[in-house]
Amino acid sequence: MRAEARLVAEADGRGGTRLSTVYGEPPLLPRRTGHHQNPTAAEVHLVGGAAGPLGGDDLRIDITVAPGAHLVVRTIAASLAQPSHPPAPSTLTITAKVGTGATLDWLPEPTVAVAGCDHLSRSIVDLADGATLRWREELVAGRHAEPPGDLRLETTVRYAGRTILRHDLAIGPRAKGWHAMLGRAAGTLLLVGPEAATAEPKIINRMPLANGPAALISATGPDARTVRTALDEGAANTRAHDPDAKPGNWRKG
Amino acid sequence: MSLSTLLVLADGRLPAGAHAHSGGVEAAVAAGRIHDLPTLESFLVGRTSTSGTAAAAFAAASCRALTTRPVPHARSGDIEAAPLDRARLTALDNGARSAARVESLTDHRGALRDDSVRPAERITALDDGIDARTASPALRAASRAQGRALLRAVARIWPAAVNPAGPNPHHPIATGIAAAAAGLGPREAALTAVYGGLTGAASAAVRLLGLDPYTVHALIARLAPECDRVAADAAARADDPVDDLPAGSAILLDLDAERHATWEVRLFAS
C-alpha cells in the first residue's frame, strides 16, 4: 500500500501555532489533538488504521514546521512492523523541515519488529539555524520472546546544513550480532537546541554531539518500558520528556 | 598493491597505540556481557557489523580521496544490501536528499565525477561524518587519540605521507591516510580498519578474561571472510556522499564507553 501524510505548522502571529495542512491517507491518519496546557504548540496524533506497516507498504510522512511554530507529533500506540505473504519489504520515509525559531517534537511510540518483518524506516530532518528538535526513536525486537524480523531505522539530522547525527539502528537476521549491540529494546532521544547543551551534573546516557547544539540520549533494555524510562531520565531537567511543562517547572511534580 | 605492505600496516605490533584500546571489551566484560567465547563472538560480530563496518567505509573513502581514482564505471549488479538500495531508489523522487542520491548514482553509472571536491575538503567532510556517527564523546576522543597515534607512526614510517587532516583525525581517517601513504588502496585501508578493530577487541578479551588464545584466534579466522566482505563493500562505496556511508549504531558501545571513561582505575584507554 502506498500512503502519504503531510503536516504543515505555521506561527499564527499571536504567539501560537496554526496547522495549515493536516493531510493523510490510510493507514497514516493524523488527528489534531489540541494542546490545552501549551497553547503555543499544535499537537497531532497519528492514529494509524490497521496495525502496520505491513510488507509491501510504502509510506511517507512529510512535516514542515515554519519559523516560529511549534508542532508536537505522537502516535497512539506502538507500530507493529509485520511481514506480508508473499514477503515484501516495507518502507516508511519521514522528511521534516524545521525553520528558525521553530520546534518539532517527534515523540512516537516504539516500532516492534514482528517475526518475519522486513521494514526500513528512513528519517531525514533538516533544521534551520536556531531550530529546536526532540526526536525519539525506539525499537523492540519482537512481541514477547519471538525472534524479530528485520527492522532498520536510518536517521539523518542536519542543523544549518551540517549533519549532526547520522545513525542506523538495526535488528533482525540481517543485522548480525545486533543483540550484543542494542539489546532487545533500544531507543534514542535526540535533543537539538539551546537546552541540549545543559546537563549538570553529567548524565551518563546523555551525550553531547560534536557537530551542533545537540545531545543524544540513548538507552537499551529488556523491554520498551525500561528504555522509555531511561530516555526520560536522560532528558530530566529539559522539557523533552514533557513538552507541556513550562520553564521553571521542568520536572514533573 | 604490495601484500607485505598491507601486513606491515595491519600488524598488531605496528606502534600506533592499539594495544591500549579494548574496543569496548573492558567495559563489556565489567558489565558481565562478555564472559566466555560465545558472548565474545556475539560482541565481535555485532561490533564488526556496526562500528567496524563504518570504520572500514571511512578508511576506504579517505584513502580514495588521497589516491588517484580509477575511471569510474558502472557497478556490476552485485548489490545485495536490499534496504540500502530501496532507500536509494525511494529517495530518487523524494525529499531533500534526492539531489545527492542522484549524484551518487550518476557517479557509479560513469558520468563525470565532480572533481571540484578537493581531497582536503573530502577528508574534512569524512572526519565530520565520523563525528556525526559517534554520539559518545569518550569514543570520539578514543578514536582521535588512535588517529593521532597512527599518524605519529606514519610520519616516521612513510615520511612522504600526505595528511590534510591535522594532527588528531579520527582513527579511520588516519587509516586511510596511512594506506595511501603506504601505496595501498581503499580496499586495503578498509580491511586494515575492520580487521584491526576485530583483533584489537579479541586480544583485549584474551588479556582480560584469560580465554584460550587458540580458540579466540580460531574465532578471528572464522570472521576473516566477513572482514573481506566488509572491506570490498567499503571500497565499492568509497566515493559515496558522506551521509550515505554506513552508520550502524551500537548503543551499548556508546553507553559502555561513557561509563568506562568515569572509572577511577582502567587498564585500557577505551
Add this chain to the structure above:
Amino acid sequence: MRPDKRAVRIGIGGPVGSGKTALVAALCRALATELRLAVVTNDIYTTEDADFLRRAGVLPDDRIRAVETGCCPHTAIRDDISANLDAVEELEERLGALDLILVESGGDNLTATFSKGLVDHQIFVVDVAGGDKVPRKGGPGVTTADLLVINKTDLAPLVGADLGVMARDAQARRGDLPTVFLSLVGEPGAAPVADWVRDRVAEPASTPRHHEPTPAHTHGP
C-alpha cells in the same frame, strides 16, 4: 634553564612494588622547587596515588598524567610508546617549558626496559625484599639501566639479604654503570638519586634532544 631544548625524560622502571612511586615522590620532594617537572605514570593509577604524590612531593595534580597500558606495561614503554609520547607532549604543551619529565612504568618484570624513543635515561628500581639474588639474575633492566636502585635496604636484615653480595653481583652485571642502595623510609629525599638526576638535567645532551616531529600535517595535492 633550557629554553630551546625539550625536557630531559627519565624513565623509572622495575618490578611490582619495588618502590617506583615512592622514588618518584622522593624526587618530586627533592627537586620540585628547583626544576620545572612533571610526571607520567603507567601505573594502575588511582586518585590515591595522585594524593600520595601531591602530599609527598608538592606536585600539583595537573603535573601528573596517567597512561593506560592495556594490561601490557612493558609494551607501553618499549614496543609501542605512542600513548606515553602523547602524554609527555601534552604535558609540555599545557605546562610550557619543563626541565624534567619522570615516566614511571607499570610494575613489570626484570626484562622490561624503556625505549630510547621515549626516554633519555632510565632508572631501574629493585628491592631487597625479593632476596639478594635479583642482581645476579640480571635481565635487561638490571644490566642496562643507566642507574640501578636497590631499594628497601632497611628490610635487608629481615629477609636475610646480603647487601655486599648484591653490590658485587650488580657490578659484575653492570660494569661501570652506577648502582645506588636506598631506603626510602630512612632517607625520604633519595639524595643520591636526586643528585644523579640533577647531573642528567645539567649535562649537555649527547645527542640533541629535539622535539619529536608531531604527526605530519601537510596540505593535500
